Amino acid sequence: MNSWERDPAYRTVVRAFVDGDPLDQVGGPLDVRAVVAGIRPEAKDGLLLEEVPWDHFPEGARVREVMERLRSGDAADVSSALGMLIGLCANDMRAAAAPAVPFVIRISTAPEDHHRAEALAVVGEVARMRHQGVCTRADMLRFRGNDEWSFEVTGYLQNWSVQAAREAIAEDTDRLLPLLDDPDPAVRIATAYALAAASDRAQDILTAFRSRLLVEHNPTARAGLVLAIAQLARAHPDPGAVVWMQARWSDPEQPPEVRVCAALGWMCLTDLPVPDELRAMLDDLASDETAQLMAPLPWMQAVETARGSGLHRCLRAMLHPGMAEIEDCDDPWS
Known part of the structure; x- marks a missing residue:
């Protein structure tokens, strides 16, 4: 049995989203969109991780631990933590990673940060569904709509995880836009990848892309x-x-x-x-x-x-x- 299958949050998600009707969870404690939207600006800016109910989502406890490593500022810890978050995306488990997005954005935009490109890659990946690896004309650049439900391996509704991350990017667009002019081209590329997923502010982002x-x-x-x-x-x-x-x-x-x-x-x-x-x-x-x-x-x-x-x-x-x-x-x- 995988570690996440032993996670109480996993069993809760299965009952709510697999055995039950996902729409019954709209706006509730299992709706990651509501959770991310409800994080106070002061909590985001102060990296107050304790204000986020990480344990509502499968692997949430692990994400809370790696976020502590991110907050530590230790180079090795930060790199390892970002790798774990990317791993969750690769394993199609974004629900617990989505609440991390506002905090990762702040880490990536901190003047002293040396892991900007890695952090921004995490932001961009959480905001994309697993189908993004498809390279057909119809699907390569497509974001699925809410009428096309897709579920993560844990049973969580992936549409909500991705939507929560995309809305977090839109909320912090003004923090990210200056990184399009970062001296490091890897940071500029990762910033464009993240901003392309924003759920709002499209005209402002488009203007910045074309200017750059x-x-x-x-x-x-x-x-x-x-x-x-x-x-x-x-x-x-x-x-x-x-x-x-x-x-x-x-x-x-x-x-x-x-x-x-x-x-x-x-x-x-x-x-x-x-x-x-x-x-x-x-x-x-x-x-x-x-x-x-x-x-x-x-x-x-x-x-x-x-x-x-x-x-x-x-x-x-x-x-x-x-x-x-x-x-x-x-x-x-x-």
Whole structure:
């Protein structure tokens, strides 16, 4: 039996969400959205972890312990704690991690913090469902709606965990926006990934993304900004987003990584047939070099496998839907 199966919170969740009707829990002590929304600003700013009912959710006791390590400021403890939170996401157990998001945001925005990129990666991952590793046109950048229920391995309603994290990001948008100008490109990439998941403030975030793209000198960070713009538009429909993406993938003056990511964004934002011009551009620019440049992006890491890069897997799925995976192929999407 797994440790979380021995957790009293796990058994409570099974009774409430598996054996019972999840809607009966709306707004109650098992609704993580209500729990996160109810954390006082003073508690967030003061890292008052004791004000959060961690033990309402499976693995909550462990999360409370690792949050103490985060609060300690010890470099090794902080790195280990962030790794454990990422592990919960990888194991599809976000309910206990969602209340940590406001605190992790404050740790990541502290001037003396040396783990900003790691912390922001946690924020971004808690705010995305397990399906985010899918690389089809319909699903790569999609956030599921409340009418499409998905459950975590513990039986908890994953939609609520993700929604709680996305709302926490939106609440702290003003704290995160300045990190788009951080000297470290890894921090800029992770910030864009987190902000793209925000449940609100879309126009402010979009304006910041586009402004940063105009001055961004790092190719990988440029690619990340384009994907972040596309995902923001996927979550908050923007009638001009498809036109914006097309203007960039079709512009030979744009850098290769911008054109390639704009092509991905365009395909995810519309179901129109893929133009021959776009296919030809990808044949030319979606090289192994471009795939390697984009490999550090969390969107690409989510779909990368031993069979191929994240970029080439996306292109194979989007340009040739239904095609079987090919392990050894000179042209990964032909």
